[in-house]
Amino acid sequence: MIFNSRNIEYKSIYGAVKAGDEITFRLLLPNKELGVAITSARLLICNDNDSLIVNKYDLTPTNEYKDECQFWEVKYLAKEPGLYWYCFEYQASSITWQVYKGNYSTGYINIPENKWQLTVYDDAQTIPDDWKGGIMYQIFPDRFYNSGSKKLMLFDRKMRPWGEMPAFEEDLEFEVWNNDYQGGDLKGIEEKLPYVKELGVDIIYLNPIFEAHSNHRYNTADYTKIDSFLGTENDFIELCMAAHKMGIKIILDGVFSHTGDDSIYFNKKNRYDSVGAYNSADSEYYPWYKFERWPDKFISWWGIEDLPEVNEMEESYIEFICGEDGILAKWLRLGADGWRLDVADELPDEFIKLIRARIKQVKPDALLIGEVWEDASNKTAYGIRRQYLLGDELDSVTNYPFKNAIIDFIVNDDAEFFMDKILTITENYPKEIVDTLMNPLGTHDTVRILTRLSGEDCEGAAKNREWQSTLTLSETAREHAKKRLKIAAAIQYTLPGFPSIYYGDEIGMEGGKDPFNRKAFPWGDLDMDLLGFFENLGKIRQNNRLIFKDAPFVPISGADGCIAYAREKDGNSRHSIILIANRSLDTINYCLPEYVQKPTKLLGDAKIIDNLVLLPPESFVILENIWIYKKQHREDRY
Template identity: 45%
Template sequence: MFNSRNPAFRYPTGAVANCLPVHFKIDMPRDLHCSAARLLVREDSTGETQKLDMFWCGMNGDNHEWWECHFAAQRPGLYFYHFEVTTWRGVMQMHRAFGGTDTMSPEAKDDWQLTVYERSFHTPEWLVGGVMYQVLPDRFFRSGKPKTGVPADRTLHGSWEEEPEWKPNSRGEVTNSDYFGGDLAGIMEKLDYLKSLGVTCLYLNPIFEAHSNHRYNTASYEKIDPLLGNEEDFRLLCTEAKKRGIHVLLDGVFNHTGSDSVYFNREGRYPTQGAYNSQNSPYSSWYNFCSWPDDYECWWNFKTLPDVIETNPEYDQYINGSKGIVRHWIAAGASGWRLDVADELPDTFLDNLRTAAKMENPDALVLGEVWEDASTKSAYGKRRRYLLGDQLDSVMNYPFRNAILGYLLGHDPAKMLEIIMNVLENYPPQVVRLLMNHIGTHDTERALTVLGGEPTGDHGRAWQAQQKLTPEQRELGLKRLKMAAVMQFTLPGVPCIYYGDEVGMEGYKDPFNRGTFPWGHENEELLSWYRKLGKLRRLLSCLKEGTFTPLKADDHTLVYVREDSIDAILVALNAGENPYALYLPDEWRTAEPVFGEAPDRNSGIHLHPLSVTALVRQKRPSPSGPFPLGKPETPEEALESIKDKIMENIEQEPEMKDELMDFLKKIQKKT
């Protein structure tokens, strides 16, 4: 009778701009003798409910009839709705069921959600259709460039191949004070490697001065950590990255600082008077002391991470002011901020941060760490308004991670698809196109370990430290990881590779998921897979903002299509242990396979166990003929492919760098 995802029943579907009329239609069976119908819409922020009368508007065949009405929300926000119909059986309620459909069960209480965003909401164009890459700077690459001002109390590993320190010290503390020496200059040396993966956005975990290897305990927002380099190194990295079409995204940790910081100075490292040292400190009003100096609010009870009062005017001005931290580092070359624990940042602070970023650069990206459905997230007893147009541009997409890994580990494909569809229905399209689609981060187990190994469960660090995938587990994990990567790169949003996933790194939780990149020991087959996916992102228009249409989700199989007016891709996955024959719609019979096998003579494809097939078709004729995964469409694309191949060869044979670069210059000159 109703389906919120079908434009025949609700147009437009998905989130809508404020003041835009939404057309609702329900299809009532004639034998119910419906005499009246109403749409009931509750505004979440006020709790007020509107009742809109629906009007009979015609027959749908002989046995059904249409009832319709329009609703336009004047204010951005969340609205929840259901239907009420008067029938010969009395007044009946129609509520939401699985898949966006309806039910009249008396037990049903779920309403449909309508997200209404500010009609002027705009998000940056530069990330659309791109590829993100996340780097933990200490563990990516060490340049060997001399550093000055590095604190003497830091422990540097003697070998890049050693395991991160995980055992508590003599006081039973895990201090995260061991370093491998990766730096900004090292990242700059590997920009061509990132370019070969198709990376367009480099997301850096914190780079500001801090006294731990993860640097989430900021010591000074004004300085680059001396082990990583200095501001000049950062500016140069941003400049060189942009030459390759890569934007740099910074990690903003604004909910708390380190206790060992210029601002708090509990450890007495700095000559300044921090909030811990003096109640007359210029920073004392930034923190909430229950009893000064030792009893203070801190993040998740970690005494080394004192909470900041973000609504404090001096702190807000320091971060978001015209000469504040947000604007300074964007002016220095950053293209935006990823906000740590965004759900713990107050609305007013987020509003001001967005304003500061966009004032410095209208195309700056503001992306938040939110683990749940960000459209309905509540924190501290209040519904958050991250995605309504005046705070975040987009979020980290943990729901997609749960759906991808869950499907590949044997969970019901229909339920995993429902996670994806709910996000697409609830989030504004401007947000969806920039979703950070990751399958692992510094806060989670490595995807390969999840897909091939034993669940972490309640096992502690001692157990995790001993675990390495067996050859059989690794083989299984690699098959699943390839499938996960295809989903990650073809679902709506932007794929984000966690450094080293593309070459087969494994590891359980922190610090085992934060090992050093295995330069010289990469899984070349997996790396080629990722490079092919990166090229697919660059060539296919439909992977930018194309529609998403699910075709099948059962029996361990998942099939969907991304499509726009230029091209389309069909992705078919079999996560089961048995082969599967899949019938194809007519328009896909002559499509070109980019992964898996071509359709057979019976217009189907054969899905092997734990495999993926992806077919591409062009909807507009191209002068160069079929889809050019191996044959670029234009001379410019041809040159780009040659450059990518040369960079791959330089990575594999560094001693050939000068000769290969000379060859590239000759080709560029001829072109």
């Protein structure tokens, strides 16, 4: 092996580095005894902002040898935050050879150009420890629990009985979607806090709660008010106080890339007494929007006309959202502990920086999460490379890459793909962010995880809303999907970051895409087997929080439908947690590495005989152990 960026024998600091860090890069090259005369070797590195300028640094031979090859090395000082790309070249027998990134981050010659990524971030970024090692619970407010409080009915809202199928066709009377409600509210959430706490949850993420005229409330009408169906501002304050007494933080959903057209600010439907941007070009809100021809032609989010886009860098909008007494500050002061930014890709980097600056000024330990579906370290949106993770923007992201890796492993039995995807994220992201990743298996935007793990993805023209409205798993399919969900959740709960439970996944709610993934919580029909399982996972995290808080991810193996990894702390011998999952249809006799001694089973169906773990088909085990390290076993610690 010439080079591997995931092995500290070749790159002295694993993953992203802080500005000011010095990294030692090493190549393992043939020496003269093998009949190859290496005359020079170089590191080639460029800043993503100017990829045409390539800086070259000479490697020098060392006195260290391995497998009849010699190490060459160079020390590189990472001076400024940014995204960098690097590769190597060396000269032998008057021929120059390029070393590029191949499979699993290993260096190869004679392959197409593919450079390694180096993320350099601001060393000032720190995230409070009390966010790390926790468990998140996501609540879609209208469908969680109805406290019975009286709702003031509006003319265009329809109240449905709790548990009824969500409306899935356009409402012909009002020509809008999502105007059916089932009455979940903030008082209902407060009443159910003990249930949530039993899961080990210490973070609740609420989908939008501000006044809006849809059940999902992503079409904000008034950022300053709680939607009347959910309650009052005082209800919000009391919810936060009750949650805090139970050690639970509250994160709000910030929808700042667009508003609703039926809002105080745009007022297309003349619901409000305000003069909205649609009503007059002299409106104070007119500069907020992107009119191409006032009033009827304007840019809207993804072409959806009832979601007009805002100009985030308009001075009055910045002041409204990010000002000293703006929306961010108001709700933090009333009790919120952080924000999740909806569609972060739609928000300019400078706007996110202003959001971060304000929330950290108001509440220094607040958390800022961005909705990003891909690798957030190198994401390009609208032709611009984003700067989410360089230290002055996000603390965390919605970690869909982990979700996709888990589902792919469970559904497609690809252990190698899983391990590579997990290591790609841990390698590209700053460690502080890795430790606070929001790791969902399902959200309000995806097929319910139990349905998805049954093998159903609800894709294709034939699987339309009408078809999805009749989708129910058979008893056999449900039991199989539950078995798979337990494996997926065991993985989710042991990876870096914090697991995020989408309300109802813990009791096996089924459903396809929106709106079938947003059904009312069936409080009278809980799957107690699954619920007990998730409660046990929560106890494992609570009892081992020091490990799950920030312990490195240590891959053990990933092949033949079986993955194994550990979360281990530094030291010569240390308390560790090990996960082994067998996705194959065969029983696996897994031989633990020799440095794992007398593990204790915490959860799972496996049998342990000395250092042999017997894993039935489609099963997992979580082990607790004291690791006795040997030097060679500590080179790959992520």
